[in-house]
Amino acid sequence: MTETVIVVIVGVAALVVGIIAGKFLFAKNVQGKVEEAERQAKKVVADAQTAAENLKKEKLLEAKEKFVQLKAEHDKEVLEKNKRVNDTESRIKQKEQSINQKIENLDKQAKDNEAIKENLNRQIEVVNLKRTELEKHQEEHIRRLEKIAGLTAEEAKAQLVESLRQEAQSRALALQQEIIDDAKQKANKEARKIIIQSIQRTAAEQAIENSITVFNLESDEIKGQIIGREGRNIRAIEAATGVDLIVDDTPEAIVLSSFDPLRREIARLSLQRLVSDGRIHPARIEEIVDKTRKQIEEQVMEIGERTVIELGIHGLHKELVRIVGKMRFRSSYGQNLLMHSREVANLCGIMAAELGMNPKLAKRAGLLHDIGKVPDEETELSHALLGMKLAEKYGENPAVVNAIGAHHDEVEMQYVIAPIIQACDAISGARPGARREIMQQYLQRIKDLENLALGYPGVEKAYAIQAGRELRVIVEADKVTDVDSDKLSFEIAQKIQTEMTYPGQIKVTVIREKRAVNVAR
Template sequence: MELLLIIGPALGVGLISGLIGFYLRNTLVTKSQKAAFSASQDQLRIAEERSKEILIEAKEKGIQLITETERELRTERKNIQNSQRKLDDSQSEINIQLTELKSKEDKLKIELEKAKEEKKELESLKEIEIEQIEKISDISMKDAKEILFKRAEENINFDIGKRYRNAEIEMKEKIDSEARNIISSAIQKLASEVVGEETVSSVSLPNEEMKGRLIGRDGRNIRSIEAATGVDLIVDEGPESVAISCFDPIRRAIAVTSLEHLISDGRIHPARIEDIVEKSKREVNRTIKKEGENAIFETSIKSIHPDLIPMMGRLKYRYSYGENVLQHSIETSHLASMMAHELGAKVEVCRIGGFLHDIGKAFTHEIDGPHAEIGADIARKYEVGKDIETVIREHHDSEMTTTESFIVAAADAISAARPGARRDTLEAYTKRLKEIEDVGNSFDGVERCYAIQAGRELRVLVNPDEIDDIESATIARKIVKQIEEKLSYPGQIRVVVIRESRSIEFAQ
């Protein structure tokens, strides 16, 4: 009983505590749900408001875009209408002009027909008149014309011949005396050298060992030098020297310089030879420029285009009938300027024109055409002046348009005709070798051609990427055939086609 009295209140207290806890828990859960619902309602309201704002903005942008598009369409439509209006106006004007032209054409046709009819009437009247005259005079019109013209011609020829003879006698006396004075004065003021030609140079060798090294194993070094420079090397057993034969003096100068460097350096092999030849080419080019500058200084020319200086320097290595072309140009410049002083002509035009008159010879193997035309084109390119260009172009013409052209042509002839100036040997020789080389260079795939052994051998270097071994033999036969058909030469010409292929790798 006591136990029940103790347990009963305890159970009551526990039950009450459980009921209170349940109530409190339900209350808290309900508040949390309400708070969450309220928050979700707020977010939903905000989202609806934002969506309304976005919709309003989209509508506004859409309206704005539609408005702008309509405005652009109206503008474009207006432009199209204006263009169409202009086209209509132009078409109307064209139609009016066509109508006017048609009307004029019709009028011209009518007038042309009238003119033809009038011409026929005149011809008919003329024939009638001639017939009447022939009946009256008892001689035909043709015979009358011939008699009249013959008598008039005889009288005119007699008067002209008489006056011409008198004038010719008088002018010859004056001109001959004056020309002798001017030319004698100019020649006396100029003292020039006798220039000889040179087609062979030699380089001394220090000993027989150097000769062997220069030749190389199986002659590979000497072949490399000949291929790189385009010259013919002649090594005799006797004297300790090597002869360099080549009709092109620039190639010969490069070969001489290359051999001197190789002998001095001592390292002689194909790769070194190629490097030395390139270096020698640069040295010769510097020498060419220096020779041009010296020639400008010697002729007292104050202003000339810088690019013309090395062009004139190249003439130091060119010969015409055995005469050095650069020396000949300097002489011509001096003579022309002195004669221009005496005659009161344009001195500077004669001085520069005489100096540049043969500049075309520096490019005759590169550009087709007479050297006078080539030189005149160069003068025009570098804007030396119209008068000088005319002098260069006309210095070999039979008809000359300026006094300066006559003076330069006379100076050119005097320089060439003086004793010891020329010999008729190298020009023909050089021309023949150039023609042989031109035949080889005319074929596709050919890189370079060298005529050596005084024209008895033609070496043709071909591109190994374009020409194979079979095509090399074909090219050799074709070159031989063209040489036989086009050229005249003594003896025989050996054609050697060289196809060289190199593969280079480096060991690291």
């Protein structure tokens, strides 16, 4: 028991000693940590003070640098302002010096002007004195001349003026005549040049239309169907188309005869449809002719529109376009009217361009100049006047209207393009091959032309070329001189003009050639 107690007491004592020792060790450990924290705090404070000192020094340095920079900029600005002020002062001083110099020069010039003025006044006085003396001498001289000549000054002056006027008038007349002759020569030369260029640059149709159309058949049996019982079919065709059908012994052919190409074309197309269809009787004939006529009217409008487009003519009234298309089925002396009008339009455009005029307006007038030849109704007016009225009715340009009416001199020409239209119309109608002429008459005229030249002495050969538009005469060099050649050419031309009838003009060319031939052996 006692031992147990002792053990317990010893254990308790040991426990108390352990607790006391632990507290002592804990207290010592806590004191060490407090001291360590105090040291770290002191170190942090010292570091903060050091950093604050460094930051303070940096800010002071930055402030000093900024101050130095601002001071340098201020000093620089002050220097620049001072420099500008000095420059301004220098310029002002220079201007003052220049102004002072100019004032001095002006004062000097004014003094010089005064001296010059005084000198001029003295000279003027001297001149006036001399002029007075000269006038006295002149009057004295005139009195002496009048006494010697027996004429007053006014009379002598009048005679002198009259003689000068007469001399000037005679010289002016001579110069005027010279200018007129030169202008005529140049005008003729330029006119020929322009006409030749226009003709050369225009391609013309050479085909000539006849007054009949031959309708070919596959066999002669169809002729009976076309004639019909007791000729009723052929009478119906003729009544519906206005064309004469000639059925003769010509194999596999029927001749359609009419002066109107439009009617012949309607009859030809109608016959072609009737033959293809096979049903030929009066009712069918009237139906086919009516359809064909409507088709031709559409074709006429199409031809007119295509023509104005190809010629570059715009804004033409539809009725005038239709009339232009109708000209395709008309002819004048065998020359197709539309081809003739197109040719005239092209010639007019070229000629107007060469003369510096409006080529489009000239083309328009050239195309429309013969529209009076295809009227919808018969009238007593000539085709030129009728065409003029139609053009005026459908709002054409006054120059075009006047050119249409004046191209055969039936009204007065009021615009410059009118004579151009007239000349181009004559060129188109008179060119070789344009209009029909009986072959025998043509050959006889060519032969008469050559025989006329061969009748002159010294003429060796004569050739009519260019469809009778030029006669070339070859003479013998031994019998005809150069002077005689000129005379012969004139005489032949005069004789042709007085004895022969021909369209257009004929050029006579006399050729004289001297050949010397030897043979070297």
